[in-house]
Structure formats: C-alpha cells, structure tokens
Amino acid sequence: MRYGARAAARHEARLLWAGNPGLYALLQAARHTAPIQRFPRIGWVVTDPVLARRVLNDAAGFGMSGEGGVGHLWAQLFGPEMGALFGGARHAELRARARDLFTEEGARTLVERAQGGHYRMLAGRLADGETVDVADATRVLAGRLVADLLGMRLDSPTDDAYRGIFAAGERLAGLAMGTTASTVLPAERIRRARAIVGDITRGVEEGYRTAGPDTILGRCREMGLGLPLTRGLATLLAIAGTETGASGTARTVALLHDTGQQAALLADPGLMPGAVREGLRVTTPAPVIGRAVMTDAEVGGRLLRAGERVLLMTYLADNAVGPFDVRREYVPETRQLWFGAGRHLCLGAAVARTQITRMLETVTAAGPYRIVARRPARRVLVPAYSALRVRAEG
Numbered sequence: 423m424r425y426g427a428r429a430a431a432r433h434e435a436r437l438l439w440a441g442n443p444g445l446y447a448l449l450q451a452a453r454h455t456a457p458i459q460r461f462p463r464i465g466w467v468v469t470d471p472v473l474a475r476r477v478l479n480d481a482a483g484f485g486m487s488g489e490g491g492v493g494h495l496w497a498q499l500f501g502p503e504m505g506a507l508f509g510g511a512r513h514a515e516l517r518a519r520a521r522d523l524f525t526e527e528g529a530r531t532l533v534e535r536a537q538g539g540h541y542r543m544l545a546g547r548l549a550d551g552e553t554v555d556v557a558d559a560t561r562v563l564a565g566r567l568v569a570d571l572l573g574m575r576l577d578s579p580t581d582d583a584y585r586g587i588f589a590a591g592e593r594l595a596g597l598a599m600g601t602t603a604s605t606v607l608p609a610e611r612i613r614r615a616r617a618i619v620g621d622i623t624r625g626v627e628e629g630y631r632t633a634g635p636d637t638i639l640g641r642c643r644e645m646g647l648g649l650p651l652t653r654g655l656a657t658l659l660a661i662a663g664t665e666t667g668a669s670g671t672a673r674t675v676a677l678l679h680d681t682g683q684q685a686a687l688l689a690d691p692g693l694m695p696g697a698v699r700e701g702l703r704v705t706t707p708a709p710v711i712g713r714a715v716m717t718d719a720e721v722g723g724r725l726l727r728a729g730e731r732v733l734l735m736t737y738l739a740d741n742a743v744g745p746f747d748v749r750r751e752y753v754p755e756t757r758q759l760w761f762g763a764g765r766h767l768c769l770g771a772a773v774a775r776t777q778i779t780r781m782l783e784t785v786t787a788a789g790p791y792r793i794v795a796r797r798p799a800r801r802v803l804v805p806a807y808s809a810l811r812v813r814a815e816g
C-alpha cells in the first residue's frame with residue numbers, strides 16, 4: 423500500500439472504531455472468515471459480494487419485516503401496516519410512484535433546488551481563503567434535502583434549523599443501535615423514538631393536505647396512503663439518506679485528500695464519476711444490511727433455516743478489491759452493493775451520487791484543498807466525521 427493509501431485506511435479505521443466499536447469489532451472478526459459463516463448470538467454473516475447480492479435478490483426467502491430486518495424496527499414504531507410496506511405489492515407500488523422523483527435528472531433538480539445555493543456559498547468561502555467544515559456542511563445540506571423532500575415549512579430556515587433536522591434523524595437512528603443481536607426494541611426506546619418522530623414529522627400533516635404532486639407528501643396523498651403511514655414514510659426518508667449521505671460525502675472528501683488523488687481529479691475532471699463511485703465503495707456508509715430468513719435456503723453451500731438472521735457485511739464485501747482509486751474500473755462483483763440490491767435497492771442512489779459530486783466540485787473549485795483538522799463522530803449508527811475542516815491550498 424502506498425503511504426497515502428495507508429493514511430487513508432488509518433483514518434477510515436479510526437472513524438469506524440470511534441463511531442461504532444461493536445461494528446468495528448464485528449468487522450474485524452468477520453474479515454478473515456469464510457464467505458458465509460455462523461456467529462454465536464449474531465446469526466449468519468456474509469462477507470462475499472456475490473452471496474450478499476444473492477440474498478438481497480431473493481425477497482421471498484429473505485425478508486425485512488421479521489426479526490433481524492429493518493422493517494421489524496419500523497413496525498414497532500408505526501404499526502404492522504408500516505412493516506408491511508417493506509415488502510409485497512404495496513412496496514412495489516410506492517416505489518413505482520416515487521421513481522420519477524429519483525431519476526438522475528430528478529436528482530439534479532432536487533439537489534440544485536434544495537442545496538445549490540449552499541454549495542455556491544461554500545465555494546465562495548473557500549475561494550476567499552476561509553476554512554470550511556465539510557462535515558458540518560453535509561449535515562446542513564442533509565437537513566435542507568429532507569425539508570425539501572418532505573415539503574417542510576420551517577419557521578426560520580437557518581443553518582441551525584437544518585442541523586436540528588439532521589440531529590433528530592441521528593437521534594432516532596441511534597435508538598436502533600445495539601440491534602445487531604436482536605431487532606426487538608424495549609418499550610422505553612419505543613417511547614423515546616415516537617417523541618422524536620413527532621418532532622420530525624410536525625409539518626407532515628399540513629404537507630399531506632397541501633403539497634404538490636412533485637413532492638413525496640403529494641404522492642402519498644394521491645395514493646391515499648393515509649396520514650399515519652405517510653408520517654412513517656416521511657421518517658424513513660428523513661433517516662435513510664441523511665446520515666449515510668453526510669457520512670459518504672465528507673469521507674469521500676477526506677479520501678481524495680488523504681490518498682493524494684485530488685491532483686488526478688483536478689488534472690482530469692472526467693475522473694469525477696470514478697471518484698464518487700470509489701468514495702461510495704470504500705466508505706460503504708451502510709456497512710451492514712440485515713435480513714430475516716423466511717424460508718430454508720442454501721447460500722454458499724450452507725443451509726440457512728427459516729427464523730434465523732443474516733447480516734450482510736457490505737463494508738467488507740465492497741472493500742475486498744482494494745483501496746480507493748479514482749482510476750479503478752467498475753467492479754462487476756460488487757456492482758453498487760453500497761446501495762444494496764434487489765427490490766430495496768436504494769431509492770436515493772442518484773441523489774447520493776449527485777450530492778457527492780457537487781461537494782467534490784465545491785472543494786476543488788479553487789484548486790487543491792488541504793484538511794487542517796478532523797474529528798470522528800462518537801457513538802453514531804453510521805461512522806462519520808463530526809468535523810472535517812478544509813481550506814484551499816491557495
């Protein structure tokens with residue numbers, strides 16, 4: 423490994439350790455095991471990208487709603503109907519209705535409308551020689567995106583208000599921590615989670631009544647989804663793309679710097695899609711995906727029984743091909759496993775890619791940039807920077 427690659431890997435390892443020591447330990451333990459292996463108290467652990475995709479593509483055999491799946495967590499907060507939205511015909515209908523909001527073109531429009539001005543402001547500050555905290559900016563930007571997607575009307579749309587939206591989503595996601603061994607939530611956690619949901623979805627009732635058809639809330643109304651389920655979906659969106667998006671964006675800025683590869687990108691802007699893809703692959707902001715085994719199934723020569731759980735270690739699967747390299751070709755084994763696969767493949771993939779692209783364009787607009795300080799976030803669901811201060815080399 424070159425020095426830059428080693429430094430980058432060290433910073434990434436520190437983030438994982440500081441953010442989620444349990445996850446870090448599991449990743450270390452699973453790193454050198456068989457492609458699929460059974461762990462006491464945890465269940466099946468898959469580290470191979472092809473086997474992971476095989477599980478994700480078999481929606482009948484591996485569900486989200488049973489113990490071990492994220493739908494199980496949501497059903498405890500919003501009732502069984504919400505759990506049911508994670509599979510079956512209703513899920514397919516929802517995705518089909520929302521699809522055009524999340525195409526490449528839809529993503530560009532959304533990101534420009536919700537965040538465009540903020541990127542320009544950041545680029546201006548860097549050009550003026552100021553130091554910018556990219557990690558903080560990604561939280562503000564994520565709050566802006568959620569507010570726009572959900573048609574929220576903020577009393578005072580300040581950076582602090584947007585940070586507040588991010589923080590509420592982060593607190594809610596934090597309540598899911600410690601569910602690696604079981605997704606059954608204790609009553610106290612459910613109570614706290616419902617209070618946060620109430621906070622995040624304050625504006626949803628009005629939005630559900632009045633938002634236009636080009637918004638998620640308007641689409642929910644047109645489908646006759648009902649207010650409770652719409653609140654559930656709004657919460658899901660507020661969480662799904664928030665921490666993951668912020669984490670992936672700031673970490674890609676750091677990787678590009680730490681590996682010394684920003685010079686290559688500056689010399690050839692055509693490398694941008696590769697830089698974004700590599701950032702997503704190496705950071706894999708959703709490092710583990712859980713599923714419940716619904717029917718007995720054979721995976722990689724092992725027999726998985728109905729009722730068991732399986733954890734797909736996407737972080738390990740994605741990273742197996744090697745370190746961050748903006749010139750790396752598309753890797754067919756992993757495809758875009760960082761966004762999952764199959765019927766739950768990330769709906770916001772184009773939005774996530776657009777956000778990272780916009781941020782990389784922003785930090786390189788005034789030439790090479792330098793990281794002057796950084797701090798990992800502690801005890802978070804998604805490993806991330808709490809601060810990443812950069813300035814233009816000038």
Ligand code: HEM
Nearest residue numbers: 662663666667670707708760761762766768769770773774
């Ligand atoms: C770097 C950023 C992101 C990453 C790494 C990421 C990753 C993922 C992954 C792995 C899944 C599948 C989970 C599973 O199968 O259990 C997923 C689902 C989802 N993501 Fe993302 N995501 C990101 C950003 C976003 C954004 C920005 C949005 C919305 C604007 C979003 C919306 C969703 C939704 C709605 C789902 C559920 C889809 C379904 O169940 O049909 N994501 N994401």
